[in-house]
Amino acid sequence: MSKTIMQRLQKGEDLVAELTRVCRENNITRGAVQVIGAMEQARLGYYHQDARTYETHAIDQHVEILAGIGNVSLLDGEAFVHLHLTLGDSTCRCMGGHAMEGNIIFAAEAIITEIPGDTLSRTFDEPTGLKLWA
Amino acid sequence: MSKTIMQRLQKGEDLVAELTRVCRENNITRGAVQVIGAMEQARLGYYHQDARTYETHAIDQHVEILAGIGNVSLLDGEAFVHLHLTLGDSTCRCMGGHAMEGNIIFAAEAIITEIPGDTLSRTFDEPTGLKLWA
Amino acid sequence: MSKTIMQRLQKGEDLVAELTRVCRENNITRGAVQVIGAMEQARLGYYHQDARTYETHAIDQHVEILAGIGNVSLLDGEAFVHLHLTLGDSTCRCMGGHAMEGNIIFAAEAIITEIPGDTLSRTFDEPTGLKLWA
Numbered sequence: 001m002s003k004t005i006m007q008r009l010q011k012g013e014d015l016v017a018e019l020t021r022v023c024r025e026n027n028i029t030r031g032a033v034q035v036i037g038a039m040e041q042a043r044l045g046y047y048h049q050d051a052r053t054y055e056t057h058a059i060d061q062h063v064e065i066l067a068g069i070g071n072v073s074l075l076d077g078e079a080f081v082h083l084h085l086t087l088g089d090s091t092c093r094c095m096g097g098h099a100m101e102g103n104i105i106f107a108a109e110a111i112i113t114e115i116p117g118d119t120l121s122r123t124f125d126e127p128t129g130l131k132l133w134a
Numbered sequence: 135m136s137k138t139i140m141q142r143l144q145k146g147e148d149l150v151a152e153l154t155r156v157c158r159e160n161n162i163t164r165g166a167v168q169v170i171g172a173m174e175q176a177r178l179g180y181y182h183q184d185a186r187t188y189e190t191h192a193i194d195q196h197v198e199i200l201a202g203i204g205n206v207s208l209l210d211g212e213a214f215v216h217l218h219l220t221l222g223d224s225t226c227r228c229m230g231g232h233a234m235e236g237n238i239i240f241a242a243e244a245i246i247t248e249i250p251g252d253t254l255s256r257t258f259d260e261p262t263g264l265k266l267w268a
Numbered sequence: 269m270s271k272t273i274m275q276r277l278q279k280g281e282d283l284v285a286e287l288t289r290v291c292r293e294n295n296i297t298r299g300a301v302q303v304i305g306a307m308e309q310a311r312l313g314y315y316h317q318d319a320r321t322y323e324t325h326a327i328d329q330h331v332e333i334l335a336g337i338g339n340v341s342l343l344d345g346e347a348f349v350h351l352h353l354t355l356g357d358s359t360c361r362c363m364g365g366h367a368m369e370g371n372i373i374f375a376a377e378a379i380i381t382e383i384p385g386d387t388l389s390r391t392f393d394e395p396t397g398l399k400l401w402a
Contacts, residue, residue: 004249006164006205008267030274032302032379034166036203036218038181044360047306049330049374057360062183066220066230067203067354069304069335071274071377082377084304086201086220086230086334086354086362090180092191094220094228094362096334096354106183107262109205109216111166115272128375133276138383140298140339142401168300170337170352172315196317200354200364201337220354220364226312226325228354228362240317241396243339243350245300
């Protein structure tokens with residue numbers, strides 16, 4: 001039987017690190033992630049498809065997590081969370097990107113759904129420069 | 135066996151009230167929610183983390199529901215829907231926030247997934263001023 | 269037993285066409301869809317509720333797919349994917365709308381969850397001018 005976890009994440013902690021911890025503690029290596037809540041600050045990445053580099057944007061304000069959408073698979077043999085964020089500021093304006101390190105939780109409610117199936121691992125993909133599912 | 139409901143919501147009704155009604159009629163007290171569609175008007179909230187108050191923004195225009203993401207748990211013993219909205223206007227510009235009362239449905243398609251497990255209730259959380267999962 | 273598919277989508281292909289292909293190859297006619305990733309270009313629709321016409325916006329830049337949220341049901345007897353997109357540009361600015369034809373994948377990771385139940389078909393709805401669930 002596959003697991004689905006509804007989990008409040010800890011204030012002051014890093015969002016992706018917390019999600020990764022929950023997956024590892026529950027032995028979830030394949031799954032879906034959704035998160036809503038708010039953050040004390042955000043760090044959003046944009047991948048330059050031609051230059052093949054991530055640019056990180058610092059959002060040093062309190063924001064709502066409108067949608068944290070992502071998945072869980074293996075990277076180098078360990079559970080890895082790939083999460084994209086849409087955020088809203090005090091005027092309801094939106095900003096978003098790939099969730100980098102440094103997203104600090106104010107309050108967050110995550111749902112992590114284990115998905116049964118074969119081992120799913122990320123490996124380097126030459127056409128994109130990213131680590132993708134084989 | 136847990137239920138998953140695919141439900142068209144009624145034009146002219148309040149979005150959160152409709153989702154709550156569907157949960158209560160189906161005895162869903164723990165779950166995940168996703169919604170897409172369009173609204174006749176929107177009411178979005180932003181939580182001021184320091185002042186501990188919600189500010190409501192009135193969006194008096196027709197908008198697409200790009201992503202309605204949320205969860206179901208208990209508040210005061212009854213099914214409660216916590217929903218965040220990302221919306222798009224006629225220029226594809228985005229706005230978003232916590233779904234307040236007053237989001238009027240034009241057309242909406244919801245998927246509500248019951249999640250088995252222990253009773254999950256919201257209680258007041260002193261560090262944030264919000265009603266969160268214990 | 270219902271299926272959940274975690275699927276990398278092919279670079280250079282149309283996003284909605286790829287999702288539709290995966291559903292049809294796996295005989296999924298009722299379900300939920302989430303996608304994250306990036307696109308080489310985007311085509312977003314906005315439905316004018318009064319005029320009852322879709323306006324298409326061309327986004328001729330590389331964008332992140334912050335949230336692709338949608339569902340699968342039947343239209344004219346075949347699996348049909350209804351998908352809404354929230355996108356982010358290199359400055360983390362967001363734009364979004366209904367996924368039209370012409371969203372070209374750079375890298376995309378989809379999760380398609382089959383939802384058991386009665387046949388769910390779209391038919392013309394006079395009050396909105398859309399093809400909705402009966």
